[in-house]
Each structure stands twice: as C-alpha cells, then as structure tokens.
Amino acid sequence: GDSVTQMEGPVTLSEEAFLTINCTYTATGYPSLFWYVQYPGEGLQLLLKATKADDKGSNKGFEATYRKETTSFHLEKGSVQVSDSAVYFCALSDSGGYNKLIFGAGTRLAVHP
C-alpha cells in the first residue's frame, strides 16, 4: 500500500542554519503531497502542498518540490528561526480518495539561539 518515509529526528540546529528534512513516498497513481507542522500543544496545520510532479510548494520560507523520478518531497528552509521548532509531517493523499491522508512518522525540529 501507499506509504511515507521521513528522516528520523530529532533534528537540532542553530538559528539561521539551513534545514532539510527528507521525505520519500511509495504510491500508486499520482498522489498530492503535503507538509504539515505541529507546534507544541497544538493540532497539525498545513504548511505547504504540491499536487503534481515538478510542482514546488512554498510557505513561510519553507519549500518542497514534488520529484516523481526520485519519489521525494524534501522540505527545505534557508534560515531557520527558534519559532520553527515543531514536529513536521510529510503526507500524501490516499489513492482511495475522500480527502484521506497517509502520514509519515514525523520529524521533530529543535532550533537553538
């Protein structure tokens, strides 16, 4: 079945460092891909999405490009801030539809001043 694999955390960075969180997927058909973010004590929020190959999603300085040839959707940010500390989830749209999502295990990011 469809699945998402994320790099294990935690990822610990200093402020202004470059961030990459790797995400690869296995899917039938042509799923949409997403990054969700979960701040401490809160539910998940959509960070960005891409609906077809070569699309780039971007938001709040974060970017991810839908790479069909490598089945990847890596999250990047050029300069992280302390406020970016959170858990990041990669997800894909379930081939069965109905707006269902399949999530990766999540990657915790800690940014220190």
Place this chain on the structure above:
Amino acid sequence: DAGITQSPRYKITETGRQVTLMCHQTWSHSYMFWYRQDLGHGLRLIYYSAAADITDKGEVPDGYVVSRSKTENFPLTLESATRSQTSVYFCASSEGEWRAGSYNEQFFGPGTRLTVL
C-alpha cells in the same frame, strides 16, 4: 467559537471503561476524520466520515466506534478501553465534494490526550 474543537483535552481512565471523545466543527465541512498519534507512527486514521450517517473504517479501527448523526459532530467511543489505546487523538475536517485528482485541506483540532491505566 468558530473552528474545530475537541473535548475533553485530557482524560485518564481505567482499563475496561467506556470513553467518548467529542469533536465539533462549525464550518459545516462534509468530511471528518479521527486519528491517533503515537511516537514512531505519526498519525494513523481510525475512522472517517464523508457526510452525516456515512462512516467508514480507516487503518486502525479495532476497539473504536463512531457515529455522525449531525454534520458538525463526530464522536469517537472506546467501548472497553485498553492500555494500548493510550494516545493523543486528533479530529480533523475538510470541505467539499471529493473527486479524483482533487484534495481539500484538512483542519485539525487541538487533540485529546488519553491515558488508560
């Protein structure tokens, strides 16, 4: 308040007891979902609903029951709680009519942390 709310936010119960987690959304979204979040597993879908009175199983439905008599409410019941059901539970909703190739963003509630002793 507008949005999606869950209650209670924290619950401690004992093995064998029945527990109901509530979810309420004010947007009249068609779709609603229940997930559990466990370390190392991310979020796993328990049940989902495409409309009032239409529900279906997700990845991990065993031990759970749902109902949806009104569009805005989607309660999740653990009929006889077990320790393995200790988790954080998230409710989510999304709008629109699903069609192949489309996707509507899911909006998440703040979660309920459930501990089963």
